[in-house]
Amino acid sequence: MKIMEGNIASPLGFSADGLHAGFKKKKHDFGWIVSEVPASVAGVYTTNQVIAAPLLVTKESIQKNQQLQAVVVNSGVANSCTGLEGMEDAYKMQQWTADKLKIAPDLVALASTGVIGERLPMEALKTGLSKIVINGNADDFAQAILTTDTCTKTCVVTELFGQDVVTMAGVAKGSGMIHPNMATMLAFITCDANISSAALQQALSRNVETTFNQITVDGDTSTNDMVLVMANGCTQNEEILPDTEAFDRFADMLQFVMADLAKKIAKDGEGATKLIEARVLHAKDELTARMVAKSVVGSSLVKTAIFGEDPNWGRILAAIGYAGPRVSVANIDIAIEGLPVMKASSPVSFDSEEMSEVMTRDDLVIEIDLHDGEAEGRAWGCDLSYDYVKINALYRT
């Protein structure tokens, strides 16, 4: 597998565009991805019971068709918690996009992100659709889906399948309302491989638990989270079938892209100054490892301590203790960036100068050894800063 420069339109047969349409004051806020031909599709959606209108419409269309040719996205307004009117607006967004592309509405997926509880400004949608083009500037798409994100999040990889180079690209937005029991942000992945929707869904579902579901910014699960993967077959490679070596390599490729985007989302969490990775070793099973890791990166007290560059091992141990799964609480080792702070659940002395240096780093790994089995798990989060509060206290105004 090779990591490449590129964008969401790097795989064969895809194009994308993004621009300012008026959902936001100034920045890019509208974009699409279009495939030359209908593509296989797989999706995962928010586990929040309150599901935004664009997701409901998208799920329905994908279930009906098992294919997708375009994704249209706006940022600034989420069209969530908007009742029946919101559903009507979403159906219009789908229909108008289909009209412009001259394809069936069911081949169009929708995503909206931004303020919830407010109607979609349909004039901005009209403006956007009048300006957007096929074969536009695909880098602009990654801009168009952002809300409080401070940077675009893209990952492009290639892999040989027989003689054929398969390219896979992903873009994501995250920042706030990030606490998955599923996706909890938007991610779109394009690929030119020849693979069925069913096989694609299998590869996606396999990887969600260890990637997007293991990041947390603020513990809030959004109503609009969605991961969509499209594979249009334009590489014309031999079909990748489940239970084959090729499928495993394809799933690993997808895992790499998903994990890379997940970490980029965590690192760019609202107000974040540091990426925190919790690595749990020797857990009795993988679920325990993942739950413990996620509890640690999700703790407000751990997050604020790390913002304050304080190696507060007590808060880490406390977060392990309330994570849920049974652990041997008297036999836990904790290290921060390789420096031990607890052995067998007792504090150990460390060089405080060395620790001070470690705590200033932008990426911190907290390693937790549970001495209870062979399973491992990871989770990613960010520190909790003044800016998180600022961003969310002032977001609507």
Place this chain on the structure above:
Amino acid sequence: MKIMEGNIASPLGFSADGLHAGFKKKKHDFGWIVSEVPASVAGVYTTNQVIAAPLLVTKESIQKNQQLQAVVVNSGVANSCTGLEGMEDAYKMQQWTADKLKIAPDLVALASTGVIGERLPMEALKTGLSKIVINGNADDFAQAILTTDTCTKTCVVTELFGQDVVTMAGVAKGSGMIHPNMATMLAFITCDANISSAALQQALSRNVETTFNQITVDGDTSTNDMVLVMANGCTQNEEILPDTEAFDRFADMLQFVMADLAKKIAKDGEGATKLIEARVLHAKDELTARMVAKSVVGSSLVKTAIFGEDPNWGRILAAIGYAGPRVSVANIDIAIEGLPVMKASSPVSFDSEEMSEVMTRDDLVIEIDLHDGEAEGRAWGCDLSYDYVKINALYRT
């Protein structure tokens, strides 16, 4: 029932004291409550698997004895996550206090609160025990148990049982690491009623789910949480027996004290500027009502919105949607301080001037009607401010 001025030593036969011993730099950090005679006792403890040494020692003693005569508390250092040495320190704290009072060690409960992961300074403990007195200034006890709290939390009530006036008093500390699956703070309740430990435990357990378990400050469950109730019988009233009218009145009295302390803890959450109460109406059962209420007051996004005085109904609906229990997501009404913001899960227009006024209030009630049954539930929390981050980023240094 009458609400009184008073302190933890207002019930007959109790005394208390508090002073500066050296666990903290300057403020009161050491105190005790002593009963003239061994008292009936009931307790609830943290659900965190990592349990601090003083709690382990206290639980063990109470289980053995079913009686208690004294509670000794220090603030500043929590003696949590301190391994075997921490257990030895706790046993010494218990023994030394018993020696001073000339009672059996098992009649002494311990509580420690403050920084976790650090050893108890035993010199400070010696200093404290050399200075503390019986019949000291009981108001000082409420000071001595505080950490980042900005005010003491006390509640005193009296009630007639036959000809006898029973007095009940409670003090609590909270502020951070407040997210109960149990107590998640310290609360001590004294009472001069004649009631068995078993009956007292029944009354306490009945009320915990609707009071201390329904508050949240930051989602972190502490390792040191404990609620202890002592009833020494000094009123010499007829014994209050379970399944009687007197027992119900006693339990209601206890519920009042617990709810009052719980709200005071939520309102004084770290960095809080506002108390948020979520009232859920017409839920299908009480657990649903309580879980939905707690999800709303626990949402970082709701908390920051309210800090920003923004009536962000979308975030409230989203928090209902991920609370856990199934709800009819299309049929929810939400009002803030009586002003409707959503009807049947759709936004409703409101007078924005009136709303602006409402959002400036110090105490905000969010009313949520699920239109799904007859059950009700409440939860209390606070907004999330810059100061929460500041307090927790800098707490140890």
